[in-house]
Amino acid sequence: MKQLFDDISIASSKIVTKTYSTSFSLGISCLHRKFHEAIYSIYGFVRLGDEVVDSFHDYDKRTLLAEFQESTYRAIDQKISLNPILNSFQHVVNNYGIERELIEQFLASMEMDLQDKNHSLFSYETYILGSAEVVGLMCLRVFTENNREMYDHLKPSAMKLGAAFQKVNFLRDLKNDYEGLGRVYFPGIDLTVFTQKEKEQIECEIQKDFDDALVGIKQLPRSSRFGVYVAYIYYKTLFNKIKSVSCDRIMESRIRVPNAQKISLLAGSYVKHSLRLI
Numbered sequence: 715m716k717q718l719f720d721d722i723s724i725a726s727s728k729i730v731t732k733t734y735s736t737s738f739s740l741g742i743s744c745l746h747r748k749f750h751e752a753i754y755s756i757y758g759f760v761r762l763g764d765e766v767v768d769s770f771h772d773y774d775k776r777t778l779l780a781e782f783q784e785s786t787y788r789a790i791d792q793k794i795s796l797n798p799i800l801n802s803f804q805h806v807v808n809n810y811g812i813e814r815e816l817i818e819q820f821l822a823s824m825e826m827d828l829q830d831k832n833h834s835l836f837s838y839e840t841y842i843l844g845s846a847e848v849v850g851l852m853c854l855r856v857f858t859e860n861n862r863e864m865y866d867h868l869k870p871s872a873m874k875l876g877a878a879f880q881k882v883n884f885l886r887d888l889k890n891d892y893e894g895l896g897r898v899y900f901p902g903i904d905l906t907v908f909t910q911k912e913k914e915q916i917e918c919e920i921q922k923d924f925d926d927a928l929v930g931i932k933q934l935p936r937s938s939r940f941g942v943y944v945a946y947i948y949y950k951t952l953f954n955k956i957k958s959v960s961c962d963r964i965m966e967s968r969i970r971v972p973n974a975q976k977i978s979l980l981a982g983s984y985v986k987h988s989l990r991l992i
Contacts, residue, residue: 871930
C-alpha cells in the first residue's frame with residue numbers, strides 16, 4: 715500500500731527532526747496537529763542537505779549534493795521518491811505550492827558551503843537567504859494554507875526569523891565552524907583577533923532581526939502562532955546567553971540552553987499564549 719510507505723516517510727522525517735533538534739521538535743509539537751507532518755518534512759529535507767556539506771567529509775560531497783538535488787527535483791515532478799525524506803518533502807511542496815525558486819536557493823547555499831570559507835557582505839546575505847530565509851518561507855506557505863494575501867503580508871517577518879535563527883547558529887558555532895570546517899560566515903571578521911566590539915555589532919544585527927520577526931509572529935493564525943513563538947523564545951534565550959558572555963568564551967566553548975530550561979520556557983510561553991499576550 716502506498717499509504718504505508720508515505721507513513722514511513724513521514725516517520726523518517728520526524729525521527730530526523732527529533733534526533734537533530736530538540737528546540738524545533740518542541741516547537742513543532744506546539745503547532746496545530748494538521749501542520750506537524752508538513753513541518754517535519756521540511757526540516758528533514760533541509761537537515762539532509764546540510765548534512766551532506768557539513769558531515770560527509772570522507773566522501774565526494776559535490777557529487778552527493780548534485781545527486782541530492784537531482785533526486786529532489788525528480789521526486790517533486792514524479793510526486794514520489796524511494797528516499798523517504800524526499801518522498802515526504804515532495805508531498806509538502808506539491809500540496810502547498812512551495813515555489814521551485816525557494817528550493818533552488820536553498821540548494822545553492824548548500825553548494826556555497828563546498829567552496830566559500832570566508833564571506834563578503836554579498837555572499838553572506840546570499841547564503842542567509844538560501845540557507846535560512848527561504849526555509850522560513852517554506853514553513854509560512856504551510857501556516858498560511860495557500861492564503862496568498864496573508865503569505866505576502868507575513869513574508870518579510872518570516873525571512874527575518876529564519877535569518878535570526880541562522881545568525882545565532884553562526885555565533886554559537888563560531889569555534890566549530892572555524893576550527894572544524896575552516897568557515898567564517900560573518901563578513902570582515904578575523905577570528906584570530908575576534909573582538910568584543912565585533913561581537914556586539916553582530917548581536918545588534920541579530921537583535922534587529924528578532925524584533926522584526928516578532929511583529930509577524932504576533933500576526934500568524936493561532937494554529938501556528940504558539941509553535942513559532944516557542945521556537946522564537948528558545949532561540950532568543952540562547953541568543954541572550956551568548957550576549958552575556960565574552961568574545962573569548964565564544965571561541966572556547968559552545969553555549970547551550972539545557973533541556974530543563976527549555977521545558978520551563980515552554981510553560982511560560984503557553985501561559986502568554988493562553989492569555990493572548992502574543
